[in-house]
Every structure is written in structure tokens, then in C-alpha cells.
Amino acid sequence: MPESPEVETIARNLREGTAGCFAIPGLTISGYKSYWQKTLAEPTTELLDQLLPGQVVKEVKRRGKYLVLTLSRHTVLIHLRMSGDLLTCVDDFDPGLKHIRFELEFLEGGRLLFNDPRKFGRIWVVEDTQTILGKLGPEPLDESFTSEEFFNLLRNKKRIIKSLLLDQSSIAGLGNIYTDESLHLAGIHPLTISKNLKYQTSKRLLESIRQVLNDGIERNGSSIDWVYRGGEYQNNFRVYGRTGQACNVCGTIIERIVVGQRGTHLCPKCQVLYKSREKD
DNA sequence: CCTGAAACCTGTCTGC
């Protein structure tokens, strides 16, 4: 499920609460339960027993696709990978979820549930977040990240643009949906080599990424199939999951190709592949 | 440096 708009939505829900979901800042952790061993990546359960109880949730944030729960002394990092989801739940209430892998219990009552059918999600409890978050590239929505820096990022690498955008160490937070959507909005073919883009095109790409992510956040992310709930951005998809349908810009039939093992959606007319450096 | 393939998992959908 989770790319940055979905993670951002979940972070906001945990921070502020929603209907049927309480806010967690200010609550004290009393314990935890682990139902799938691999979900807890760090530390061991024995250490966690010692360090977790008594810590207070100070802050809930997002960095890239990670949820960041700042505690009194440690930090909980949660990566939802493909199918993870988080929700709060009052005691003795069965939310009817079949794939709870981990939960935090609060002294004041209630639990934070980590549901994850495919078991790819991971949780770390660490003192120093930099070991993990330090590997991430810049946040595209960070205003201090300039189009000049983005251009240099693309120009200094000889990579397929879609693969580069999915690479979290280059730029953080984009996944398969929002990458395809951004490339269509910018009119760039997914197989374009990054260093072939001229400044004006790369600037347009960054603006497209920002627009797509902001629209996604505004609509609470995307809900597809049985995973994730409450998002509305799937109703605004330009190309993702629209193979065989008409492009809403030019009417051409949307195609599906594979790039870096990922299904990739594009309009062959709006996104023409140029195989050499763009002219300035 | 860069790409592709495989692995980690379960659930859903399509076609025979």
C-alpha cells in the first residue's frame, strides 16, 4: 500500500486521531505483542521487553516511506512495505483483521495494531535513526530541495528515469503509483535516460512530482483492492492501472510495459521516448 | 556504476 501520501495520511491519523481512531502522542507504552518474528527487525524481543515499557510517545512523523514515532528515549521506525497498515483500537475490541503481526499496548488503554498480510513490513526500535534514515535521499516536498539540485541528481547519473525515481537513496517517498503518475504529468517516457533530460524538463518533472504527491495527500492516499482504506486518489489516476483505457489528455490507449521488474503505465503519445540528449 | 533476477509473503483475479 504505502508510498509517501499513504504514510503521511497514516501519520496524520495517529497524530491527530480520526473517527474511530485515537491519537497516540502523550500516551505511555506499557508493552507489546509480536505475532510474526521477522516483523521486529531490531532489537531482539528480550531487549525490547526492557527498553519499551514506560516510554511516552512524543511525536509522530514521516520520512520517506517510514513512519517515525519519537519516544522519550528511543524511536520506533515502521516501514509498511507492500501491504502493511496501522490503526489504533480500544481494548477488547476485535477489528476483524486477520493479519496482525505486532502491536503496542498503552498504559492508558488501547493498542496500536500493525496489520500486514504479506509480512514484508518491518519495525525497528533504535536510539539513532540515522543508521536507517540517513540512507534516504531528499524529500521532494521539502521546499529547500531545489530544481537545480534535482537536475544535478539526474545529470550525474546514467539511469532509466523510472528506476531512479523509485530508488529511495536518490529521492525519498515515491513508489510505483506516484512515479508513473508523475512521469505522465510531466510528459516523460519511463525509459528515458536521466542524464538526457535538459534542465527545463527536469524542473517540470519535479513540479509534477510535487503536484501528484500533494494531490495524493489531499485525497488521503490511494486505496486499491483490499489493501488500505479511506483513500480517494485512485479515482484520479492518469495512467496507473488504466491499461487499455483512453488517456484523459489525448485519448490514446494507455500501455503497460515492465521497467525494473515493475509494471509501468504510460501514454505512448504524451510520453515519447527520446534516445539522445534533449536540445537546450 | 547500472541492470536484471530472485527472494521475502499472502491474497486476488483470470483463463482453461
Place this chain on the structure above:
DNA sequence: TGCAGACAGGTTTCAG
């Protein structure tokens, strides 16, 4: 209905 195969919002590791 059954069953095989493809596919799914992500990341890591390894071979070439």
C-alpha cells in the same frame, strides 16, 4: 469447481 499462473503499493542481495 479446481487449478495454474500472473500480478500486487517495496526492498535487499547477488550475478553479470
